[in-house]
Amino acid sequence: MSSDVTQPQVDSIYKPLPKVTGWRLFLKTVIARAYPRLIGQQREKSWMFFDIFLPMLAVSAYVFVYRAIQAPEDYVGFAVMGGAMTAFWLNVLWSMSSQLYWEKEQGNLALYIIAPNQMMAILLGMALGGMLATALRAVAIIFLGTILFNVTFVVSSFLQLLVVFMLSMTALYGMGMMMASLFLLLSREAWHLSNLAQEPIYLVSGFYFPIKSFPFWIAAGASIIPLTLGLDAMRQLIFASGPALGFVSVKLEVSVLLVLCVVFLVGAKLLLDYMEKLAIREGRLTESRR
C-alpha cells in the first residue's frame, strides 16, 4: 500500500483487544465525549470575547444602575454572581440543548447509537464537558467582576456553598439533557422555544437581582429553572445581606434542588429512551424529516 512509511505487521494491528463493558464502558464514554468540549476550548479562543467580555458588559450595566440609585453594595455582588451563572444558563440553552441535533447533522449521532455504549453516557459526557468548560468562564467573570467592582464576599459555609453549586449544576445540566432529546425530536422548531425562553427566564430567574423582589408565586414558578434557587441560595451563603434578601431558606432550596435533580435526570433518561425508539421507528434518527 502506501510506501511513505514502514508498514506495521497486519496481524498485530488486527489482533482482538479486550474491551470493557458495563460501568467501565459508561465511564470511558462519559470522559471521551467530554474531551472535545474541554480541548476545543483550548484551541478556539474566541470564547474569551463572547463568553467573558460580553457578559461583563451586561454585569457592568447593572452595577452602574445599582450605584446610581445607591442600592446596597451587595447588589453589585449579586449582579457579578448572576453574570457568572448566566454563562451556565446560556451553555445549557444554546449549546447543550441543540448538541444532539448538531450531532445528527454531522453524522456523529448514528455512530453514537450503533456503538455499544449507552446514549445516556454520551449525554452525560456532553454535560460534563460543557459544565467544566463553562466553569472556567464563570470563574473568569467572577474574578474580573470582583477586581473591577470591589465585590466583598462573606462566605458563611463553604461546604453548603459547594453542595448548592453541585446540586444546581446537576439539576441544570439534567434539564439540558432533557432539552437535548426534545430538540432532536422537534429539530429546528425547538430553536423558537429557546428564543422564547431566553429573555423571560433572565427576568424571572433573578440573574441580576434577588427574586424576593417578585410576588411569591412568580418566584416559586421560576424555581423550576434550577439556577433560580441555586443562585438565590449561593447569594445567601456568600454575601452579608444575602439571608435577608433570600427567597426561602437555604435548607428548603437545597431540598427543592435535590428534587429537581432527580426529576430532570430521570426525565432525561426516559425522554432519551423514548426519543431513540421513536426516531428508529420513524427513521428520524439519522436524517432530516422527509
Place this chain on the structure above:
Amino acid sequence: MSPLAIETRKLGRIYKIRGNKKEKNVRKELAALSDVGIQIEQGELFGLLGPNGAGKTTLIKILTTLLAPSTGEAFVAGYNVLNEPQHVRPRINMVSGGESSGYGLLTVRENLWMFSQFYGMPSREANQRIVDLLKLVGLGDRINTKSSDLSTGLRQKMNIVRGFMTDPEVLFLDEPTLGLDVGASRDVRHLIRGWLDDDKKRTLLLTTHYMVEAEELCDRVAIINQGRVLACDSPSVLKRRLQEDILFEIKTSPLNGLSAQAIEDLPEVHTASLTEMEDGALLKLALVEESALGPVINALTDKNITIMSLNKHEHSLEDVFVQLVGHSIAEAEKGSQDE
C-alpha cells in the same frame, strides 16, 4: 456451511412522507425496501450494487440498528436487530462515504481515540492500533493534524480506520470510496481485502455504485433497484447468466474472399460478423463452446489470413445491471437528478 453473519427475511421499509403546504395532511408512502431476503455467510465480502435511492443505505441502517423495518426480520451475527440491538452493536461498525463525523477541532488521533472509548477499548492499546492503522493507510504523518484540515480523501481514510479499529465481526461500508481519487480508492480496497483475509470470521457488507469496485472486491453481489433485490450471486455467475455464448473479437489482415457465412457454418459457431477496416478486418464471433475457436483459426490460416490480435470479450457487471434494470447506473442517476 459457515454460520450466517447477516440474514434478512421478507424485509421491507416504508417511509411516510409529508405532503407540501397545500397537502399538509396528506401522508404519502414510499417503499424504500420490499421483500428483501438475503443470507450472508461469515467471512464473505458481500456487495450491494444499485443506483442512488435503490434502498442500499436503508438496508444498512436497518442492519446497524438505526432504523426499524416496517415488515420482515433482520439478523446480524445471529441477533435480531430490532429486539436485540444490545447484542448487535458490540459486534458491528459502520463507515459511510463522504461522512464528516468526529470533531474538526480534534486531531486525527484524538477523534479516533474518542470513538475507540465508545467501544470500551483500553486507551494505550487503542492509541497503538490507531498509529499502526494510520500508517497502513498512509496517514501516519497526519496523526496530529486537526481533522478539519484534512482533505475529503484523507478524512475518508480516517473514517475507514475508525471502522476497522474496533475489530468488528461485521463491518458495514456504505459507499466507502465515494469522492476518493483513484489511488486512495485502491488503498482502501487493499485495506478491505487485507482485513477480511486476516480472519475468516470477519464479514463485510459493502454498498457501492462503482461496478469495478464490486467486481474486484465482492465474493457475492446483490443487485438492488427500487427497493428490490433483482439478482444475488457471485460476479462471475451473474455474468455467465447474462449470455451463454462466448464472445471473441479477432483483428485480421484483409479477408481474401472469406465470408462471415462460411465461418458461421463451422460447428459450434453461433454467429459471426465481419467488418472491413482500412488495414484488414474485424471478425466478431459468438461461440457455443470455446473449443470452436480452433476450427475458426484454421479456416483463417487456410486462406492465408494473418491474425493480428485476438480478444475474448468478458461481460461486466455493468452489462448484468443493464440487463436486469434496463439502464445503467449512470443513466439512473442522471434521471433522478433531472427529476
